Amino acid sequence: ACCSYRLRDALHPLWQSPLTIPGGTRQSPINIQWRDSVYDPFLKPLKISYDPTTCLHIWNNGYSFLVEFDDSADRSIIVGGPLENQYRLKQFHFHWGAVNDWGSEHTVDCKFYPAELHLVHWNAVEYPSFEEAVMEGNGLAVIGVFLKLGARHEGLQTLVDALPAVRHKDTVIEFDVFDPSCLLPSCPDYWTYAGSLTTPPLTESVTWIIKKRPIEVDEDQLEAFRTLLFSSHGEEERRMVDNFRPLQPLMDRTVRSSFR
Ligand SMILES: COc1cccc(N2C=Cc3cc(S(N)(=O)=O)sc3S2(=O)=O)c1
Numbered sequence: 001a002c003c004s005y006r007l008r009d010a011l012h013p014l015w016q017s018p019l020t021i022p023g024g025t026r027q028s029p030i031n032i033q034w035r036d037s038v039y040d041p042f043l044k045p046l047k048i049s050y051d052p053t054t055c056l057h058i059w060n061n062g063y064s065f066l067v068e069f070d071d072s073a074d075r076s077i078i079v080g081g082p083l084e085n086q087y088r089l090k091q092f093h094f095h096w097g098a099v100n101d102w103g104s105e106h107t108v109d110c111k112f113y114p115a116e117l118h119l120v121h122w123n124a125v126e127y128p129s130f131e132e133a134v135m136e137g138n139g140l141a142v143i144g145v146f147l148k149l150g151a152r153h154e155g156l157q158t159l160v161d162a163l164p165a166v167r168h169k170d171t172v173i174e175f176d177v178f179d180p181s182c183l184l185p186s187c188p189d190y191w192t193y194a195g196s197l198t199t200p201p202l203t204e205s206v207t208w209i210i211k212k213r214p215i216e217v218d219e220d221q222l223e224a225f226r227t228l229l230f231s232s233h234g235e236e237e238r239r240m241v242d243n244f245r246p247l248q249p250l251m252d253r254t255v256r257s258s259f260r
Pocket residue numbers: 091118120130131134142196197198199200201202
């Protein structure tokens with residue numbers, strides 16, 4: 001493993017609560033040790049179909065900036081992969097560091113990426129609402145995509161251009177059309193494991209689908225994330241950086257891969 005967890009189970013400034021919930025057996029994020037992941041030939045390709053007009057708004061919730069979607073019908077969904085049902089897109093958001101040396105929540109062979117995208121979906125086949133799905137073991141499916149420093153990402157730029165309008169906690173702007181599939185790498189390969197939300201309520205309700213290949217973004221785009229604030233209007237400014245949770249113990253889990 002990358003490090004001892006005892007040090008990490010101390011109180012963490014961002015969460016003000018024990019980092020692992022008492023009795024938690026499937027907490028996230030984790031380090032993905034490539035050579036320990038097990039190829040599963042029965043894993044299907046992940047099928048993603050998003051309707052760009054289901055996009056609603058961007059807002060700063062004091063942890064990250066979120067792009068939220070209209071999930072009142074099966075218009076933006078994922079199916080296949082490790083999933084038994086189809087899941088509806090609810091929101092996506094990012095985690096990032098103060099510098100490019102860290103920022104992602106998951107690591108691969110103990111390597112951090114400068115940022116990580118999470119596309120959050122819920123099982124509307126089995127549960128009547130998102131809030132209920134959040135509490136169920138198979139309630140959520142989150143696609144994780146690593147961001148690495150490289151070429152400017154044109155699709156991301158439309159989000160970056162909107163960030164000054166949501167600089168402070170609890171600010172929101174309307175965002176009419178956006179297709180999040182432009183943020184996905186073209187490579188279909190992924191790892192998958194049973195985990196949890198990485199911010200409160202930390203519920204163990206997430207089937208994680210972590211894309212093997214990162215997308216490239218440039219320095220200015222990462223810097224734009226770092227201009228956001230944890231703090232509300234009128235409060236002392238606290239830069240929104242290092243909004244990632246420390247690594248959690250793998251415990252009795254296997255990470256499966258969709259690729260050899
Ligand atoms: C309790 O019902 C609700 C209601 C509204 C939002 C949430 N959420 C809280 C944290 C959280 C953390 C996520 S991450 N970083 O693991 O992808 S996704 C997510 S959430 O489900 O949107 C839960």
